[in-house]
Amino acid sequence: MAGFKSTDKYIATRDLEVAVNAAVTLQRPLLVKGEPGTGKTVLAHEIAGALGLPLIEWHVKSTTKAQQGLYEYDAVSRLRDGQLGDPRVHDIGNYIVRGKLWDAFEADEQVVVLIDEVDKADIEFPNDLLLELDRMQFFVYETRKTIVAKHRPVIIITSNNEKELPDAFLRRCFFHYIRFPDRPTMEMIVQAHYPDIRKDLAREALNVFFQVRDVPGLKKKPATSELLDWLKLLMVEDMPIEVLRSNEKQVVIPPLYGALLKNEQDVHLFERLAFLARRGA
Amino acid sequence: MFTHLVLALRAAGLPASITEHLTLMAAMKAGVAEYSIEDFYFLARATLVKDERHLDKFDRVFAHCFKGLEPPEGIKVEDLPEEWLRKLAEKMLSPEEMEKILALGGFDALMARLKELLAEQKGRHQGGSKWIGTAGTSPFGAYGYNPEGVRIGQDESRHRSAVKVWDRRDYKDLDDTVELGTRGMKIALRRLRRFARQGAATELDIPDTIRSTANNAGSLDLKMVPERHNNVKVLLFLDVGGSMDDHIKLTEELFSAARSEFKHLEYYYFHNCPYEKVWKNNRRRHEEVIPTWQVLRTYGPDYKLIIVGDGAMSPYEISMQGGSVEHYNEEAGTVWLERLSSHYRHSAWLNPTPKQSWGHVRSISMLNDMMAGRMYPLTVNGIDEMTRELSR
Structure with missing residues (x-):
């Protein structure tokens, strides 16, 4: 089997590779957690790409029910059809709407399923999917049919830790926590995304970036995705490198900070720090 | 085969279960880790730990189980493992000095001396805590007590040795038993x-009521849900x-x-x-x-x-x-x-x-x-x- 490795677009650390390969080999779901913006969702795309399989995405919201991933019974249109005398009303199967997991189970080849941000949903959501994810089958009550997966899909589940997941659910998964990349890894990531970036620009920008992350009291620390956006902006604007360069210790507001700092308190914090630094000098 | 790891994890308060142990076995059998100790560490972590809170504890237990390095809290250091001393010696001495040592009587003699030194230091500086040395006089110490000194229990060498990964304790601040930060x-x-x-x-669940009324072909069916207030x-x-x-x-x-x-x-x-x-x-x-x-x-x-x-x-x-x-x-x-x-x-x-x-x-x-x-x-x-x- 091909196995999952870092690609030229996505830098995976060795521990992530092991976790993914374990999940793929044993056909169990992989639960991925980590700071926002460290590439949890992108991971599923990369796995699908690396294994050459189609990807089915299921984005979970606070109102999503587990049942919606399997199927939904559209009773309202059946009621309407019944009142209009539509002949389709006699076959309940006409009103069963397939969900993402049904699609994945019935697919003719193995697929990768991404269940994104599972913690957004109700606390019962993971519990309701236990059997489905374990046996990869479910029962359609209305038509008395059991849907069994033709090929057990590779399932990637991401979580932002807003809710605790039940133990029984966790038992069935492999788990990986994506740590915030250290500097060498970050350099590789930047290189992977922007191969033609100027070396000095990348270095100075990373200096500023890690400096920004180290500022105590930030509400939302910028993460990988913010860094990549910001670098792109810097490249598009063709920023002179001197703007990024600063004396050690002195805090400056980075140019085009809108890509890095995502709320006004953080921007204020920076303005204050810059002011203090100027006055100190 | 790795039962002692699972048992040690459970003893340290990690909720590892038989299911996870069996999964680990199955993954080993399928060759996911391929006889590399580091891969095995990653695999065991992905299988047995399900919450980043436990990662640090896992690292400590793993290190203890497979190296006898840093034991989890509450367990005393009975003996200083050879490994420590060897690493210490490597770090403390320049190549020339190493050669001199070899000429003088070899590594073992040096180790004995170091052991003596460490035992002495333990007696003098430890005072109930498990760490050796404090700032100032002792060159031996760990975790910040002596920034200039040699760190024990943390391998700092640049080459990726197996011990390093779990001994770094990267997940320390994710542990939920530390005070609130x-x-x-x-x-x-x-x-x-x-x-x-x-x-x-309980309160009336209107969408569900409509849905089940429709299911009921139009006759009213009330649905209640627990109040979330x-x-x-x-x-x-x-x-x-x-x-x-x-x-x-x-x-x-x-x-x-x-x-x-x-x-x-x-x-x-x-x-x-x-x-x-x-x-x-x-x-x-x-x-x-x-x-x-x-x-x-x-x-x-x-x-x-x-x-x-x-x-x-x-x-x-x-x-x-x-x-x-x-x-x-x-x-x-x-x-x-x-x-x-x-x-x-x-x-x-x-x-x-x-x-x-x-x-x-x-x-x-x-x-x-x-x-x-x-x-x-x-x-x-x-x-x-x-x-x-x-x-x-």
Whole structure:
């Protein structure tokens, strides 16, 4: 089997590779957690790409029910059809709407399923999917049919830790926590995304970036995705490198900070720090 | 094969189960780790750990199981492993010196000397803690006590040796047994919210009613859901004055941030031990006091009482009439605590000092006994346990 490795677009650390390969080999779901913006969702795309399989995405919201991933019974249109005398009303199967997991189970080849941000949903959501994810089958009550997966899909589940997941659910998964990349890894990531970036620009920008992350009291620390956006902006604007360069210790507001700092308190914090630094000098 | 790892993990409080052990076996059999110790570490971590809180604990147990390096807390270092000494020697000596040593009698002699040295240092500097050396005189130390010295228990070499990965303890600040920090605060808040969101009342579920009415071909079918509004009422007693103030501020912020989730949240201040009077405004603590009786009458037994304080005081302040350091109290602290805890069926004590030290302070164990063991450390874990106890 091909196995999952870092690609030229996505830098995976060795521990992530092991976790993914374990999940793929044993056909169990992989639960991925980590700071926002460290590439949890992108991971599923990369796995699908690396294994050459189609990807089915299921984005979970606070109102999503587990049942919606399997199927939904559209009773309202059946009621309407019944009142209009539509002949389709006699076959309940006409009103069963397939969900993402049904699609994945019935697919003719193995697929990768991404269940994104599972913690957004109700606390019962993971519990309701236990059997489905374990046996990869479910029962359609209305038509008395059991849907069994033709090929057990590779399932990637991401979580932002807003809710605790039940133990029984966790038992069935492999788990990986994506740590915030250290500097060498970050350099590789930047290189992977922007191969033609100027070396000095990348270095100075990373200096500023890690400096920004180290500022105590930030509400939302910028993460990988913010860094990549910001670098792109810097490249598009063709920023002179001197703007990024600063004396050690002195805090400056980075140019085009809108890509890095995502709320006004953080921007204020920076303005204050810059002011203090100027006055100190 | 790796049963001892699983057992050690369980002993350290990680919820690893047979299912996970079997999964690990299956993955090993399928060749996921391919005989590399580092891959095995990654695989075991992905299989046995399901929450980043436990990653640090896992690292420690793993290191202990496979190397005898740093044991998890609570287990004593009986013997210094050869590995340590060898690493130490490699680090301390230049190649020339190494050669000299070889000429003099080889590694073993050196190791013996080092061992002696270490044993001596252990005796002199350790004083009950498991770490060797403190700043200043000793060149041996670990985890910041001696920044210039040689670190033991952390391999710092640049080449990726197997020990390194789990010995780095990258996940240390994700451990939920440490005191509340900024990150801990967020999670604690979430736990408190969950605590607040437990109501039993029911309300009409309109979308579900419409759906099931439609299912029923038009005849009405009422559906109810549990009400999600909270009806948790919290009464907070905060110990102010002295060393406690930082912790109190943190706790206050924590509860105020969760305020919207409670139906009522009231707080009162006291000093060291609650007596016959408490106050709302700490600046005017002598002018505007409120009799504790009045608090008891105002807030019924449906309130949940949470007392926050370090509980470190003279035992007399709790047990004796007139024992208070600030005024003459007619009735002993025990009487008041008894009254409070019998009036409020759900009560708990949050203590910001580390749990390990409670046993050494007499007043804390007295208070813990009076609270029937419902004293919890002010950590994410502690708050979790407390909310579980209080919502019973």
